[in-house]
Amino acid sequence: MIDLRRRERKSLMVMMRSSIGPLLIVAIALVGVVILSLLLSKTPGKTLRYFFLGPIQNTYYFGNMLNGAIPLIFGGLGISLAMRSGNFNLGGEGQIYSGALVATLCAIALAPLGIAGAVIALIAGAAMGGFLGGLSGFFRMKWNTSELITSFLISNAVVLLVNYLIAGPFMDPSTNLIATRKIPEAFRLARILEPSNLSSALFLAITAVIVVQWYLYKTKSGYELRISGLNSSFARYGGIHTNWYMVLPMMLSGALYGLGGGIAIYGTYYSCMKDFSGGMGWNGLAVALIAKYKPAAVIPAAIFFAYIEAGARNAMLHSDVTFEIASIVQSLVFFLVTSAVLQSVGQKKRGH
Amino acid sequence: MEYAVEMHGITRIYPENNLRANDAVDLTLRKGEILCLAGENGAGKTTLMKILYGLERPDEGDIRVMGKPVVIGSPLDANRLGIGMVHQHFMLVDDFTVAQNVVMGVEPTLYGGLYNINEAEKKVAKVVSDHHFSVDVKKKVKSLTVGQKQQAEIMKMLYRDVDILILDEPTAVLTEQETEALFVTLRELARLGKSLILITHKLNEIKAISHRVAIMRQGKLIGTYNTAEVDELEISRLMMGQSVTLHVDRVDTGLDAKPVIRFENVSVLRRGQQRPLLDKVTFSANSGEILGFAGVGGNGLGVLEAVLGGFVPVTSGKIYHNEVETTNCGTANLRNDGLAYVPADRIEVGSAVAASVAENLIVDARSSFTRHGVMNRKKIEAHAQKLLEKYSVKGTPGMSIGTLSGGNIQKVILAREIEQYKDYIVLSEPTWGLDIASSQYVYERMAELRGAGAAVILISSNLDEILAVADRIIIFYRGAIVAMLAGNEALGASKEELGAYMLGLKRQEAIHD
Amino acid sequence: MQFLLPILHSSVTIMTPLLLAAMGGLFTELSGMLNIALEGLLLMGAFCGIIFTYFTGSMVLGVLLGILCTMLLSAILAAVTLNLRSNVFITGLATNLFASGLTVVLSFKLFGNKGVVVFDSIPSLPVLRIPALAQIPVFGDIFIGHSAFIYLSWLLLAVCYVVLYKTPFGFRLRAAGLHQKALSSLGMDPNRYRFIAFLISGFTCGLGGALLTLNLGAFVPNITAGKGWIALVVIFLGNKKPLGLLIAAVVFGFADAFSNYAQGALNVPADFILAIPYVFTLLAMLGFSIYSKSKDSFES
Incomplete structure (x- = not known):
């Protein structure tokens, strides 16, 4: 009993120690916000107040911030799955955008089917993202082409293609927006924190975290995926079909992005607008990196990024800075998040 | 008696596991002798030599080279003091020629900056002929035999004019004939007044090549003996602590x-x-x-x-x-x-070092712990515990396998494969x-x-x-x-x-x- | 075939920033670092080159200051990657994000505008005319009448070759990429050579980026539009050799010039034209890896 408690305390210590690195990076990012505001704003006090307090000043802003975290949770999960298997998926931008478009178009077409149609349309959106991710995985399996670069290139091309489709063949002529028609009202997810945009999509995101966690640690396929990522020679030696684990995780990763795109439409946007998802893919990557590819840690990491974005948007609306300071802060995180030196802060000192 | 190297009270503690890799070691190397540094794996031989070559810093102790107290902070310092080291794994760039590898870091130049390759080849060719090596200096390293690669490694040090040469398990990858040729070279170097230290655990080689043998066990120096006065059985007993x-x-x-x-x-x-x-x-x-x-x-x-x-x-x-x-x-x-199948490469192929011992133990038997795609954690842990006891592995199912010693990793792999066969x-x-x-x-x-x-x-x-x-x-x-x-x-x-x-x-x- | 000449002429202009970025990337690549930050460094050079030219009134000074700023960014990238031991891919991504964020933020701060900023008052790129060469038919039409910086970049390619293959520095830098312990066991720090390689890529991208904006007389957000990524592909397709880089850059320069022509002459949607570099790069990568795979396999 005593031994058990000691072990518990020890694992708590380890957990606290291993979160010092990410917390330090979060702190540096917040200091970065302060410095940027001091440099760029004529009224830094006001800018900072809107930046830091804006997102939590009332239900409306707070709900919107949480709502912004939802696609990042899906993206972060997608990246985590790919990374755990030793694959890089840099195609999030295209996967989320094309997944959203396909889900929207299918939802409109399947309106008569009711709830079944809504589910099928979401699956179609996920399949779209999964196809794009899987394509890069396939190229790597077949010809050893770097999935990291192909996923990025495919995504960039797909974003442009989707732009064309939204502005061209699928544009809704009845509005001034560059957007598709709206999905049926019956398909839209319920708002759970009026007057904000936060919808029941939040529960879907949390469910996704639980499912991914279960898959990675409890199933045989999850075991095979993790072992392939830790050492693919060993996995192959152990009789695991490593070729399959170049394709499957990339597919799942893309599918989670695609699903995130579809759910963003169902919960928030209702129609696929041009560039609505710009940056979500990269933020998903940042979330996964800061969560160290642990599904449960994706939730706080996603909320942190949503907070930064909401803060920047608030500061832009009410003060004299532009929204892009968010991407500078985000780059700060990218610079530091994989640093072995910063990660080791607070951990037991190691020799070389 | 004149000593090329005197190391006194050298202690090195690895902080991550509090291991005393070297514990108050005293080692002397006489001028012009071949000294074998013998011991089991993990006895601390390589650590001691890394300290002498400036790759690691001792926590305690002092070093004299040619009678003068010195601090060796880097391989560059070591080279300056006339100390060279030939590593167990070749430190050669395959795509460069022998000459280019040998002169790297002290390249002859032309017009104040351009690489003078002709001069480099000429100088290295002289090293080759002076020491009766059999290597074409213009050949790329990747086309050399293992024995020739080792010659290139030794040439690197001779080119830097070292007086003290450390060789870390130089015969591990050589054939009998190549080993014999290497020994001829080493004897010749000793005759020319160079002092050599060979790390080895092969008893017959110790007898064949060395003047003296220093034996280490568990970080401590057990003693230094004139090779002629101890037989193989005695050396082995000293290394092992038992015969x-x-x-x-x-x-x-x-x-x-x-x-x-x-x-x-x-x-x-x-x-x-x-x-x-x-x-x-x-x-x-x-x-x-x-x-x-x-x-x-x-x-x-x-x-x-x-x-x-x-x-x-x-x-x-x-x-x-x-x-x-x-x-x-x-x-x-x-x-x-x-x-x-127990593979030659147990780190890259035979195990996933970051995964736990339990996860490593089931890689080829994972299906027997799975029902409807879901794995049974408890059964896996119990299985691992059973095998660890049966094969007397020092470790627990939850540890990552990379933290085990080489011998215990191999036992885990053997356990897994024998259970599977x-x-x-x-x-x-x-x-x-x-x-x-x-x-x-x-x-x-x-x-x-x-x-x-x-x-x-x-x-x-x-x-x-x-x-x-x-x-x-x-x-x-x-x-x-x-x-x-x-x-x-x-x-x-x-x-x-x-x-x-x-x-x-x-x-x-x-x-x- | 008359329509081809202007395309070829402009492909020389287009390939130069590509070649410059690839040259710098070659140094990092050979030192053992995958440098995906070329995109961000180019963008930094593009922005800083033109604003410093605008503020100082001197193109030479402006380009030099632009190069300096780009090298500063590459020094940060190198320090974070090498000294703080971070994943080079993620820090490269950070550099790209940072550059795209910073250029917009500064453009908004300085000019109150997040879109295209046109600089009317800056001098245009000095055009070098060599009358004797201009006489040669076709060749003259294609290679004459470019800015002095373009000829300078070709000169740099020769310098790049000499440094990599004819100096001790070049050998050590390549050794850092091929077998870093061969260097460190002789007391040389491989990271020192990688750091310098990052600085060199900052230098060439600073220059290459400046050519992009000065040629246009304006700063356009994200003016690099994937050129840094294509430079990376140029390095791989050029087989990591200076001459190979030149050939690959010519091919991509032509493809880009042709797509610009197509946009004007044929009625293709702009999004498709913008997608061409990515699709082309993807196809080139696939072709290259299919070729490598077929060469390096067992017969069965």
């Missing part, structure tokens, strides 16, 4: 030997290359025997291992397991078919880098498997090992079988005889199998 001889009894299992794995004219050809990596290889591995494969690196043993493991497809020929064809069916199918097992370099006690442990398990009727396939570049345990010996040269020794031929074979086959100096007229 152990490696031996595996050969017993007649009384079972009918039947071929378990059979190769029929198997060839492997890389696209665009003329010479096959495996050249019409035919043999059978029978039940109840240990079949040993010997050969010099680069002559096909590695490819044979990869083919047996299903990593490399064969170009022509057929492979049978119990007379059912398994040619090119891939590792996953071979595993289902009963492949048990059906009727044959492949072991490649199973004792490489292990100490005597762990090696003996591996041999005993192999003998048990043979006793149980398994076909045991042993691939090894260690001739002592092949001679000690194999019932039959097959020798590879340039990808082809050049000799097959069975029965008394195998038992009575000498290392020199095997060496002659391995170097292609001799081959059997008709290879019987």
